[in-house]
Every structure is written in structure tokens, then in C-alpha cells.
Amino acid sequence: MAENIVQKLRDDIENGIVTNQFAPGDRLDEMQLAKQFGVSRTPVREALMQLSAIGLIEIRPRRGAVVVEPGPHRIYEMFEVMAELEGMAGSLAARRHTDADRADLLASHGRCEQSAKADDADTYYYDNELFHLAIYTASHSSFLVEQCTALHRRLRPYRRLQLRVRNRMKTSYSEHAEIVEAILAGEAELARTLLRQHIAVQGDRFSDLVATLAQR
Amino acid sequence: MAENIVQKLRDDIENGIVTNQFAPGDRLDEMQLAKQFGVSRTPVREALMQLSAIGLIEIRPRRGAVVVEPGPHRIYEMFEVMAELEGMAGSLAARRHTDADRADLLASHGRCEQSAKADDADTYYYDNELFHLAIYTASHSSFLVEQCTALHRRLRPYRRLQLRVRNRMKTSYSEHAEIVEAILAGEAELARTLLRQHIAVQGDRFSDLVATLAQR
DNA sequence: CCGTCCGCTCTTGTATACAAATTAGTTGAC
DNA sequence: GTCAACTAATTTGTATACAAGAGCGGACGG
Numbered sequence: 001m002a003e004n005i006v007q008k009l010r011d012d013i014e015n016g017i018v019t020n021q022f023a024p025g026d027r028l029d030e031m032q033l034a035k036q037f038g039v040s041r042t043p044v045r046e047a048l049m050q051l052s053a054i055g056l057i058e059i060r061p062r063r064g065a066v067v068v069e070p071g072p073h074r075i076y077e078m079f080e081v082m083a084e085l086e087g088m089a090g091s092l093a094a095r096r097h098t099d100a101d102r103a104d105l106l107a108s109h110g111r112c113e114q115s116a117k118a119d120d121a122d123t124y125y126y127d128n129e130l131f132h133l134a135i136y137t138a139s140h141s142s143f144l145v146e147q148c149t150a151l152h153r154r155l156r157p158y159r160r161l162q163l164r165v166r167n168r169m170k171t172s173y174s175e176h177a178e179i180v181e182a183i184l185a186g187e188a189e190l191a192r193t194l195l196r197q198h199i200a201v202q203g204d205r206f207s208d209l210v211a212t213l214a215q216r
Numbered sequence: 217m218a219e220n221i222v223q224k225l226r227d228d229i230e231n232g233i234v235t236n237q238f239a240p241g242d243r244l245d246e247m248q249l250a251k252q253f254g255v256s257r258t259p260v261r262e263a264l265m266q267l268s269a270i271g272l273i274e275i276r277p278r279r280g281a282v283v284v285e286p287g288p289h290r291i292y293e294m295f296e297v298m299a300e301l302e303g304m305a306g307s308l309a310a311r312r313h314t315d316a317d318r319a320d321l322l323a324s325h326g327r328c329e330q331s332a333k334a335d336d337a338d339t340y341y342y343d344n345e346l347f348h349l350a351i352y353t354a355s356h357s358s359f360l361v362e363q364c365t366a367l368h369r370r371l372r373p374y375r376r377l378q379l380r381v382r383n384r385m386k387t388s389y390s391e392h393a394e395i396v397e398a399i400l401a402g403e404a405e406l407a408r409t410l411l412r413q414h415i416a417v418q419g420d421r422f423s424d425l426v427a428t429l430a431q432r
Numbered sequence: 433c434c435g436t437c438c439g440c441t442c443t444t445g446t447a448t449a450c451a452a453a454t455t456a457g458t459t460g461a462c
Numbered sequence: 463g464t465c466a467a468c469t470a471a472t473t474t475g476t477a478t479a480c481a482a483g484a485g486c487g488g489a490c491g492g
Contacts, residue, residue, distance in 0.1 A: 004277075005476080030444075040477040042258075045445090049262060053269035061220075062444055062483055077359035084304045088297070143293035221446080246474075256447045261475090278453055278474055 009037060009047035017056055017067055018157045024069030028057060055154060072210045075158055076201055082151050083199035086132065089148055090191035093138035094183045101138035102184060108134045109180050116173040121163050124173075128159075131176060135195070138183070161212045162205070172198070225253060225263035233272055233283055234373045240285030244273060271370060288426045291374055292417055298367050299415035302348065305364055306407035309354035310399045317354035318400060324350045325396050332389040337379050340389075344375075347392060351411070354399070377428040378421070388414070 013033070016022045033044045052059045059065045070078070093101065108131040115123035132152060136145045152159075162168055175198045182191040201209055229249070232238045249260045268275045275281045286294070309317065324347040331339035348368060352361045368375075378384055391414045398407040417425055 031442095041444090042476055042478090046262070046265060046475095049265055050269065053266065063485095064444070074359060077357045080357060081301070081304070081360055081363055084300060085297070088300045141293045141296060143290060144297055147297060247472095257474090258446055258448090262445095279455095280474070 005039060006043045006046045006050070009033075009039070009043055010050050012037070013047060013051060014054075014056060017051075022067050024067045026067050028065040028067065030064075054150075072206075072213060075155075075209065075213075076206060078151065078155055079158075079199060079201045082148075082155060083196045085144070085148050085151065086135070086199050087192040087196035089136050089139040089141075089144055090179065090183060090195035091188040092141060092144070093135050094186050094188040094191040096140045097138040097183060101134070104134045105131075105138060105180055105183065109176055112173055112176055116169050119169070121169060124169050125160055125163055128172065135179075135183070158209065158213075162201075162209060164212055165205075165208045221255060222259045222262045222266070225249075225255070225259055226266050228253070229263060229267060230270075230272060233267075238283050240283045242283050244281040244283065246280075270366075288422075288429060291371075291425065291429075292422060294367065294371055295374075295415060295417040298364075298371060299412045301360070301364050301367065302351070302415050303408040303412040305352050305355040305357075305360055306395065306399060306411035307404040308357060308360070309351050310402050310404040310407040312356045313354040313399060317350070320350045321347075321354060321396055321399065325392055328389055328392055332385050335385070337385060340385050341376055341379055344388065351395075351399070374425065374429075378417075378425060380428055381421075381424045 013022070013028070022028065028048060030041045030044050030048070034041045037044070048057065048059065048065050051057045052065065056068065057065045058068045093105075097105070108127060111127040112124060112131050115127050129152070133149065136148045139145065163172075175194065179191060179194045179198060182194055229238070229244070238244065244264060246257045246260050246264070250257045253260070264273065264275065264281050267273045268281065272284065273281045274284045309321075313321070324343060327343040328340060328347050331343050345368070349365065352364045355361065379388075391410065395407060395410045395414060398410055
């Protein structure tokens with residue numbers, strides 16, 4: 001077992017935060033975590049620092065780590081940036097996609113169709129991630145792929161909340177269809193606009209988000 | 217002295233990388249760095265992990281940390297994303313700027329004018345950073361500000377290289393003037409386009425970048 | 433009875449010791 | 463002479479021990 005311990009700790013704690021086992025505002029005690037996972041404080045500290053770098057927790061000097069709770073406004077801002085980056089990826093994808101990208105995009109779109117029709121939120125959630133990843137990849141900008149996946153990952157819990165809204169899944173899927181069409185047709189600006197609107201939390205969707213955040 | 221040690225190490229090592237004291241490809245030996253700074257390996261490791269999170273170095277399990285050298289193509293990709301984010305910030309700033317933002321923007325723009333006219337590259341480099349920061353701030357999206365400053369920071373060394381190109385400083389300044397005008401006039405899309413073009417490494421500027429990278 | 437100050441404890445930050453792995457060097461065999 | 467394998471040394475990863483700052487409680491004074 002190598003450095004994987006830190007990775008495993010990071011993933012486990014991150015998972016714990018996402019699933020609300022560690023609620024926002026909670027203090028993450030190093031010794032407690034160390035005992036809980038059967039390791040020493042050293043790898044725990046390293047894992048916490050990585051989570052701090054991602055932005056999931058905040059480490060205040062000499063005062064420990066606490067799970068951050070981004071307020072609705074901040075979450076809105078993050079989606080705003082995500083919308084822009086996804087729009088960029090879509091635009092580049094429209095211009096640069098290869099035959100392999102086309103196949104991947106259609107395949108993941110097909111899987112979304114299946115899970116949307118089956119009304120299976122969990123599967124759709126997963127397929128949706130792959131669909132968006134396919135767009136990132138088709139942009140052929142490795143740095144953009146990294147930025148997008150990082151932000152996508154960070155927004156994961158809230159994206160999941162959004163799916164709870166009635167009919168969001170079906171709406172999302174039909175938006176995907178237009179996006180695929182635009183990308184494959186090489187319509188860069190259309191793809192950008194559609195993706196931006198697909199991601200952005202505008203109008204009613206913002207109140208929906210706030211509402212679902214509250215009832216959590 | 218508290219956790220500042222890690223911060224200081226991080227800044228010093230980052231500075232060393234930026235100033236090419238630690239050349240790309242160099243192995244960063246933990247013990248050597250620890251001795252050099254008169255501390256133990258623990259804070260050095262933490263500083264290295266932070267640098268790894270930023271993307272300045274790469275840590276391969278059991279094989280140490282090496283300074284990464286982003287190839288020209290990757291640097292181009294990073295500027296491509298930066299251009300998009302700055303464009304977004306400019307667009308938001310055009311719509312949301314307050315009187316205070318207006319004053320800040322004009323002030324930093326004025327300082328750029330001074331240093332450009334004095335042909336002082338170092339001062340211009342610094343004033344230029346403040347100018348762009350003023351735009352980020354005027355967007356009134358704290359998350360966007362963070363993303364922009366992080367990427368801006370990472371691109372710092374290459375931005376500095378670009379200033380070496382003949383007349384780049386004057387050109388840059390005149391582009392700033394148009395950008396300020398667009399933002400203060402509330403022309404969101406114009407501001408976006410101008411900023412995108414201002415940042416993007418397109419056409420000749422890419423070959424200039426490659427050339428300056430090579431002669432470093 | 434309330435407020436402030438001093439001290440104790442608990443937690444974080446740093447150092448060092450120990451374990452495991454990788455790499456390089458040397459030796460032996462083909 | 464070259465290649466491969468084994469061993470030793472260097473270096474990373476983890477644990478533990480030690481130091482120092484922050485929070486909390488009790489005691490003393492007003």
C-alpha cells in the first residue's frame with residue numbers, strides 16, 4: 001500500500017461530505033478521523049489539505065478544518081462559471097470533434113435516453129456525467145477537460161439535487177438532443193448558447209435550487 | 217510562528233520555479249529543501265502538495281516531485297481558457313460595476329498608462345495584474361474572482377515572457393483603453409469580445425510565445 | 433452576583449524515528 | 463563483454479513524540 005492511503009482518505013471524506021455524513025459547519029477532528037480509519041494523523045492531514053485545495057473544507061490556522069457550506073448565491077456563481085466553461089467546451093467540440101468523439105457523444109446520449117425513459121434518476125445522473133465528459137473530451141483541450149471535470153465534480157451534490165425537480169430529467173434530455181445536434185453539425189456558437197442555458201441556474205431554476213437546498 | 221511556515225515555503229518554492237531557479241524537470245528533494253530552509257520534512261511535504269494542487273509540480277507516488285514543464289500547446293490551452301474567463305468577467309463587469317469599481321478600474325488603468333509611457337516593463341507587469349484584478353472584482357462574482365486569480369497566477373511567468381515582445385506593452389495598453397470604455401459603457405458583449413482577444417494567444421502571438429519560450 | 437484574569441487541557445503544527453519501495457551499483461554468469 | 467539479478471543505499475510514506483497556541487473553566491476580585 002503506497003500513497004493510496006491518502007487518496008482513499010480523501011475520497012472517503014469527500015464522499016462523507018457529499019452525502020452529508022459530515023454536515024456543513026462540522027469540525028473535522030484529525031485524531032478522530034485517524035482513529036476512524038485506523039491510520040495516523042499524517043495522512044489525514046494530507047487528505048484534509050487536498051480537500052481544502054478543492055474547496056470542500058476550510059482550514060483555519062490552529063483552529064482545525066470545517067466543512068464549508070456554500071450559500072445559494074455562491075452555488076449560483078459556481079454554476080454560472082460552469083455554464084461558461086461548458087459553453088466553451090461545446091463550442092470547441094463543434095469545431096474539433098472527430099469521428100470517435102461523434103461515436104462517444106451519440107453513445108452516451110443514447111444511454112441518457114434509456115435512463116430518462118426508464119425514469120431512473122440515479123442512472124441518469126451517472127449517464128449525464130458521462131455525456132458531459134464526452135463533450136469536454138471532444139473539445140480536445142486537455143486543460144479545459146481538467147477544469148471542467150474539477151468544477152463538475154465540485155457541483156456534483158447540487159446537480160443531484162436539481163434532478164429532484166419534477167420533469168427536470170426529461171427536460172434535460174431533450175436539451176441534450178439539441179446540443180448533440182448543434183455539435184455534430186459544427187454549429188459552434190449555437191452549441192455554446194445551448195450548453196450555457198442547459199447549465200445555468202436561471203429564473204425558476206434558482207428558486208427550485210434554493211427550495212431543494214432548504215428541505216435537505 | 218504558526219502555519220505560516222508552510223505558506224512561506226510554498227511561496228518561496230513557487231517563486232523559485234517561476235524564476236527558473238528550479239528548472240522544469242528538476243526533482244525537488246524533500247530533505248534538501250528541508251535543510252535549505254532549516255525546517256523538517258513535514259512542512260516541506262505539505263508545501264509540495266499545495267504546489268501539486270496548483271499544478272506547478274507533479275508528485276508521482278514514491279518517486280518524488282518534479283517541476284512540470286507545460287509544453288507550448290498546453291500553455292496555449294491555458295490562455296484559451298483564461299481568455300474565456302476574462303471575457304466572462306468583463307461581460308459581468310459591464311453589467312454590474314458600481315461607482316467604486318469604476319474608480320478602481322480607471323485608477324489601475326491610469327497606472328498602466330504611466331508605466332507604459334515610461335516603458336517600464338516590470339512596473340507595467342505589476343500594474344497590469346491590478347488592472348485585470350479590478351475587472352474580476354467588478355464582476356461581483358466571488359467564485360469567478362477566485363478562478364480568475366488562480367489561473368492568472370499560474371500563467372504569470374508566461375505573461376511576463378510575452379511582454380518581452382516588441383511593442384507588446386503599448387499594444388496591450390491601447391487594448392486596455394477600449395476594454396475600459398466598453399465596460400464603463402455597459403457594453404457587455406463588446407467587453408467580452410475585446411477581453412477575449414486581449415488575452416488569447418492567437419496568430420503571431422503564438423509563434424512569439426514559442427520563440428520566447430525557446431530562448432529562455 | 434457578575435466580570436475578568438490566570439492556568440489547564442485539548443488540538444494543531446513541527447520534528448524525528450521507522451518502514452517500505454525504488455533505483456543504482458556491483459557481481460556473477462552466460 | 464554484456465546482461466541480468468541481487469543487494470545496498472537513498473528517498474518517500476507513515477507513525478509517533480514533542481512543542482506551542484487557542485479555547486474553556488475555575489477562582490478571585492469588585
